Amino acid sequence: MTEPDGKSCRTITVQALARVEGEGALTIRFRDGQVEGVELRIYEPPRFYEAFLRGRGALEVPDITARICGICPVAYQMSSVHAVERIFGVTMPPPLRDLRRLLYCGEWIESNTLHIYLLHAPDFLGYESALAMAQASPELAAVVRRGLRMKKAGNRIVNVVGGREVHPINVRVGGFYRAPRREELQALVDDLKWARDAALETVRWSATLPFADFAADYEFVALRHPDEYPMNEGRLVSSRGLDIAPHEFADQFEEYQVPHSNALQARRRGGGAYFVGPLARWNLNADRAPARVQQAAADTGIPFPNRNPYVGIVARSLEVLLAFEEALRLIDHYEPPAKPAVEFEPCAGVGHAITEAPRGILYHRYETDSAGIIRQADIIPPTSQNQLQMEHDLLRVAPQLVHLPETEAALLAEKVIRNYDPCISCATHFLKLQVERQ
Amino acid sequence: MADSRPKPRLGVFKFASCDGCQLSLLDCEDELLTVADAVEIAYFLEASRRPLEGRFDLALVEGSISSPEQLEQIKDVRQRSRFLVTIGACATAGGIQALRNWGNVQEFLQVVYARPEYIQTLATSTAIAEHVPVDFELRGCPINKHQLLEVIGAFLAGRRPNVPNHAVCVECKRAGIVCVMVAQGIPCLGPITHAGCGAICPSYDRGCYGCYGPAKEPNVASLARQLLSMGVAPRAMDRLLHTFNAWAPEFREGVGQRLALKVVPE
Numbered sequence: 001m002t003e004p005d006g007k008s009c010r011t012i013t014v015q016a017l018a019r020v021e022g023e024g025a026l027t028i029r030f031r032d033g034q035v036e037g038v039e040l041r042i043y044e045p046p047r048f049y050e051a052f053l054r055g056r057g058a059l060e061v062p063d064i065t066a067r068i069c070g071i072c073p074v075a076y077q078m079s080s081v082h083a084v085e086r087i088f089g090v091t092m093p094p095p096l097r098d099l100r101r102l103l104y105c106g107e108w109i110e111s112n113t114l115h116i117y118l119l120h121a122p123d124f125l126g127y128e129s130a131l132a133m134a135q136a137s138p139e140l141a142a143v144v145r146r147g148l149r150m151k152k153a154g155n156r157i158v159n160v161v162g163g164r165e166v167h168p169i170n171v172r173v174g175g176f177y178r179a180p181r182r183e184e185l186q187a188l189v190d191d192l193k194w195a196r197d198a199a200l201e202t203v204r205w206s207a208t209l210p211f212a213d214f215a216a217d218y219e220f221v222a223l224r225h226p227d228e229y230p231m232n233e234g235r236l237v238s239s240r241g242l243d244i245a246p247h248e249f250a251d252q253f254e255e256y257q258v259p260h261s262n263a264l265q266a267r268r269r270g271g272g273a274y275f276v277g278p279l280a281r282w283n284l285n286a287d288r289a290p291a292r293v294q295q296a297a298a299d300t301g302i303p304f305p306n307r308n309p310y311v312g313i314v315a316r317s318l319e320v321l322l323a324f325e326e327a328l329r330l331i332d333h334y335e336p337p338a339k340p341a342v343e344f345e346p347c348a349g350v351g352h353a354i355t356e357a358p359r360g361i362l363y364h365r366y367e368t369d370s371a372g373i374i375r376q377a378d379i380i381p382p383t384s385q386n387q388l389q390m391e392h393d394l395l396r397v398a399p400q401l402v403h404l405p406e407t408e409a410a411l412l413a414e415k416v417i418r419n420y421d422p423c424i425s426c427a428t429h430f431l432k433l434q435v436e437r438q
Numbered sequence: 439m440a441d442s443r444p445k446p447r448l449g450v451f452k453f454a455s456c457d458g459c460q461l462s463l464l465d466c467e468d469e470l471l472t473v474a475d476a477v478e479i480a481y482f483l484e485a486s487r488r489p490l491e492g493r494f495d496l497a498l499v500e501g502s503i504s505s506p507e508q509l510e511q512i513k514d515v516r517q518r519s520r521f522l523v524t525i526g527a528c529a530t531a532g533g534i535q536a537l538r539n540w541g542n543v544q545e546f547l548q549v550v551y552a553r554p555e556y557i558q559t560l561a562t563s564t565a566i567a568e569h570v571p572v573d574f575e576l577r578g579c580p581i582n583k584h585q586l587l588e589v590i591g592a593f594l595a596g597r598r599p600n601v602p603n604h605a606v607c608v609e610c611k612r613a614g615i616v617c618v619m620v621a622q623g624i625p626c627l628g629p630i631t632h633a634g635c636g637a638i639c640p641s642y643d644r645g646c647y648g649c650y651g652p653a654k655e656p657n658v659a660s661l662a663r664q665l666l667s668m669g670v671a672p673r674a675m676d677r678l679l680h681t682f683n684a685w686a687p688e689f690r691e692g693v694g695q696r697l698a699l700k701v702v703p704e
Contacts, residue, residue, distance in 0.1 A: 047535035070458020129486030152467035177644040
C-alpha cells in the first residue's frame with residue numbers, strides 16, 4: 001500500500017503461532033523498508049492465578065499451580081513448594097531432595113524432547129509438523145519414533161515418582177505422599193539406558209541441523225549451584241556478573257505490562273531484556289555437567305558458551321542427555337526414605353524460590369498468614385521473562401524479512417520465536433504474525 | 439486393496455487452559471503415529487502449522503470460554519464440526535479459572551495487571567456446553583490419555599465411547615486399594631468423584647481431590663457430613679470442592695449452605 005506522500009507501508013502477519021504451547025501473535029511494522037516496530041502479542045486469555053490463590057491454603061499450591069501448565073507442571077510444583085517451605089522453615093533431607101531432582105529429570109526429558117522432536121525439528125528440516133516428517137520417509141519416521149520413545153521414558157519417571165504425567169499428584173509441601181519402592185524405579189532402568197544412548201545420538205544429530213547465522217550480546221540468566229547442574233537450588237547468576245540469592249530477585253528484575261500482551265513482560269531493573277532457558281543454563285553451568293555430557297558437547301564441534309539462539313536445540317539436547325545420566329545415577333543410589341515427608345507447622349511469613357523449569361527460571365513468591373492461608377502470590381514464568389528478548393530478536397531479523405513474500409517472512413519470524421520454546425499458557429497466568437509495512 | 443475413502447478429519451482446538459489435555463494426545467507416544475495414519479490431523483496448532491480451514495468430522499475442544507473472542511470462535515468450531523467432544527475440566531466445567539465466577543473479575547484484573555483496561559476478558563469462565571451443543575464430554579484434569587484413544591477409536595467405529603461415570607470408589611475396589619478414608623482417616627472425595635484416573639491418589643496414600651469432577655448423582659451432603667465428623671472444617675471442605683471443577687453444578691454450592699451450617703470466617 002502506498003500513502004499519498006509516497007511512503008510505502010507493509011505489514012507481515014502470523015495469525016496464530018504454531019508449534020508453540022499456547023496462543024500468540026506477532027506484528028512487524030515497516031515504513032519505507034525500515035523496521036518501525038515489533039510486537040509479540042500474547043492473546044492467550046488470562047486465568048488470574050495470582051488473584052485466586054489468595055485465600056487458598058498454602059498446602060494447595062502444588063496442585064493449583066501445576067495447572068498453569070500441562071507441559072511443565074513439575075516446575076510449578078517445585079517452585080511453589082520450595083517457596084512455601086521457606087516460610088515454614090522446612091528443608092528437604094537428602095533422600096527427598098534426590099527424589100525431587102529425579103522428578104525434575106523426568107520433566108526436563110519429556111518437555112525438552114517434545115520441543116526438540118515435535119515442535120522445533122520440523123523448522124530445521126522444512127516440514128509443517130513432526131507428523132508430516134514421519135510420513136515423508138522411513139528415515140525421518142525412525143527419527144520421530146526415537147524422539148517419542150525418549151519422551152515416553154521421561155514420562156515414565158514422572159509417572160512413578162509423581163503419580164501421573166500431567167499434573168502429578170504425589171508432590172506436597174514437606175515432600176511426597178508416598179515414596180516409590182525401589183522396584184518401581186528399577187523397572188525403569190533398561191528403558192532409561194536405551195534412552196540415554198538415544199539422547200547422545202540426539203546431541204550429535206542436533207548439531208548437524210542447519211543453523212541460521214545469528215548472534216547477539218545477550219545477558220544469559222540461570223541458577224548456579226556449587227556441586228551440581230542446577231534444578232531446584234542455587235544462586236541466580238548472569239553472563240554480566242549478576243550473583244544474587246533468590247529472595248533478592250525483585251531487587252534486580254521487574255515485571256511490567258504492555259498493551260499488546262496478556263502476559264506481563266520482565267526486564268532487568270535499570271537494564272533491558274535477558275535470556276533464560278537451556279542455552280543460558282548450559283552457557284553458565286557446563287562445568288557442572290557430568291563428564292560424559294561435557295564430552296558430548298565438545299564432540300559437536302560447536303563452540304560453547306554460544307550466543308546463537310538457534311543453537312538452543314543443541315543445548316536442549318545436552319540437557320536431555322544430562323537428565324538421563326542424572327536419573328540413572330539417582331535411581332542407582334536410591335534407598336526409600338523412612339518417611340515420605342517432613343513435618344512442619346504453618347506460620348505467617350514470606351517465601352521466595354527459583355527453580356529451573358525446562359524453559360528457564362521460574363520464580364514464585366508467597367505471603368501467608370498465621371493459619372497458613374495465602375495472602376499474596378507472585379509467579380513469574382520463564383516465557384514471560386523471554387518475551388522482550390524474543391521481540392529484540394525479531395527486530396534484529398526484521399531487515400531480512402522486509403522484501404520476502406508473506407508466507408516466507410511469517411515462517412522466518414516464527415522460527416525466531418520457536419528458538420525460545422515459548423510456553424504461552426504459562427506466560428499468561430501463542431503466534432499471530434502481523435507485519436505492517438508502511 | 440487400499441481404502442480410497444478420505445480419512446476422517448480431526449481438529450484440536452484450545453480455549454482457556456493449560457494445554458495438558460491436548461498434550462495427552464502427544465503423550466500417546468506408542469499410538470500417535472498410528473492415530474495420524476487413521477485420521478487426518480487437519481488442525482492441531484500445538485503440533486502443526488496447518489492452517490484452520492474446511493470442516494471437521496471430529497473436533498476435540500480443550501479449554502473454557504473466558505473472552506469475547508472465544509465466544510465467537512466456539513460457535514465457528516461447532517458449525518464446522520460433525521462431532522464436537524470436549525476434553526478436560528476447563529472445557530467440561532470451566533476449569534479452576536472459574537473461581538473468578540464468584541468473585542469480582544475487575545478486582546482480579548487489578549491484582550494481576552497494572553493496566554487492566556488493556557485486557558479483554560469475560561466476568562466468567564464457563565464450560566463449552568453452556569454455549570454450543572456438545573456430543574460427548576471427556577472428564578479429567580487432565581483427561582486420561584487411554585480414554586482419549588477410546589473416544590477417537592469409538593468415533594472411528596461409529597459407537598458411543600465406553601467411559602464409565604461411576605465413582606472413584608469402584609476403581610479403588612477394582613485395583614484392590616484399601617480405602618484411605620476408612621483405614622487411614624484421610625479425607626477423600628472419591629465417593630462423589632467421576633472415575634477415569636484409575637484411583638491414583640489413593641494408590642499414593644492420598645485422598646482423592648476430585649479432579650475428574652462430579653460422579654453420576656453424587657451425594658455431596660452425605661460426604662460433607664462424614665468429613666465434618668472427621669474434623670474437616672467447612673471452609674476447608676469448600677476449598678476441596680472448589681478447585682478444577684468448582685463451577686460444575688453438583689460441586690458449585692458451598693458446604694455451609696448445603697448443610698445449613700453457620701460458617702465461621704477464617
